[in-house]
Amino acid sequence: MIRGVIIDNSIQDQTNRHIVEVNKKLNLANSIIRHDINNCLSVLRGCIDLIVEEDCDGRFVQPVKILSSVTDKASMLIQGAKTYQEIGINEPQWILLDNLFEHCSDSHPGIVFFNELKGVKVLANPLFKKAVYNLVENTIRHGKRASKVWVFCRKKEGGRLVIYYVDDGVGVPMEQKESIFEYGSGVNTGWGLFLIREILSMTDMMIREIGKPGEGAIFEIVVPKGRYELCDHS
Template sequence: MEDRTVPDGFPTWEHLLNPGVSWIVWTFEDRLGFCLLQGESSLTSSKGCMEIEKVFPPDIAFLLHEIVRDATEMVPGEAKRVALAIPGTDTGWPCMIFRLDTDHFTLSWLNGGNGDQEKDFCDLREHLRNEKAIRKANEKLNYFNAIVRHDIMNLMMGINGYMDIIDEIVDDEEIHLLIRKSRDLGERVRRVAELTRTYQDLGNRPPAYVEVAPVMEKIFERHEFSGKIITDVQVNGLFVYVDRMFDAAIYEIVKNALQYGGEGVKIKVFALKVPEGMALIIMDSGPGVHPDFKERIFSRTYEDRRGYGLYLALEILDITGAAIRETGTHGEGARFELIFPPDAYRFGP
């Protein structure tokens, strides 16, 4: 299990998903290993055991982790029919997973040689057809979202124009005060409408492994942060499996640090093993978060927040099963922990 290369003669990952091929899978704290069951007609010479991540592309490896993770709810001796289906495509493979004991499973890739197995392929085609329909519906919703946003912005321009006219022809301080409050509300409506532009693609593309260090550096180099924060990034080689809008989640955390910590705030980024998997730590030298607000700051209805940033960061991470929490000490700085399960991170090129 220590060798980082696939041995000569080991089947390609596509071959390993052929109908009739069976594996024994065992789980470790942060990875999956598998061996081929002996007796497979075309694979009898492949006796080695490998890690899932060393043989399969990252997206396929992640889906295999998902299948096994879901199967941990099964009792030993239980079996069920599942499908490894690639989001955004019409590609998939049906299989049976059987739980042997706490850490061991078998996966048998199904063939279409008899009537019973043909049903599995029908189920898989139905799954892929449903996935395509959902994608298409999301595309239409995004298009509708853009239309509604455009109309809202046009209406707000008209409302602001009428308020300007009223402001000029009325000479009453109380009315001027009401106009200013109305403009403030109008500005909030505009910001919410703009927010829908930023996040309308959330979850539209399949997740992927993303290297953390370049994402952090790219965020820190943005004009609004450049020269205003002091950074210390210690996550070289760390990849996390996230939605493609992961950088937007990081942006919101960094913006939060600058908002509350002010110019010159120090931000340190590093990784730490935790019982749930791996924690990406982003801590700053600002005032920190009061204990009463540690959970409320991630709520959509939190009244004292400045925007929806941390709530949306939580939603972006949740797409791939990651989580976020604040564990800093009030008065000493904020500490955000982004928690990734064992099958959603790795180190390496």
């Protein structure tokens, strides 16, 4: 009986090592491919610059504009793919939300932040910072008239913590409240809210949008019991 357990553990260890090795090779392959594509995009940008210099009569203004837009989008897609690849690589870490949103306030002077998350920590994927940044970018790009953001939290039944992110923009239409988290949704690259949900799910967090259309967006981030700390938080 004991021998059988040892054999099973040995097989499991071998399988785990194989999975780790395969993931390393996949990550390496993805990195090489991204590097090569970026090199191609650099060449394409150089060609676009040459066309602009030689286009004395402005015949190629519109084609150049289209090429530049497509090149920029391809570059953003590659960056999004890199971020998605990194989601499962690093171990969770404790992140102080107060400092995180203070940094967002400094880097987005056009938005006034009302931060009530002093002393709140969450055990999250290191890319949680990217998730927060994407939320702010979502407000700027889709909130249209948005100028203010409120962040606060409330403890709920079962020991869960709910973090609220509220803006004063145009809100989200009822029929889009779930689809906005799907890959390819919206304009630009389609990575934004999709990446947020994927990053949060790595530590069993959930996100949804519950705001009233026309009155601003309200995002709820649900943090499981044991994955947060409230230090000096009233």
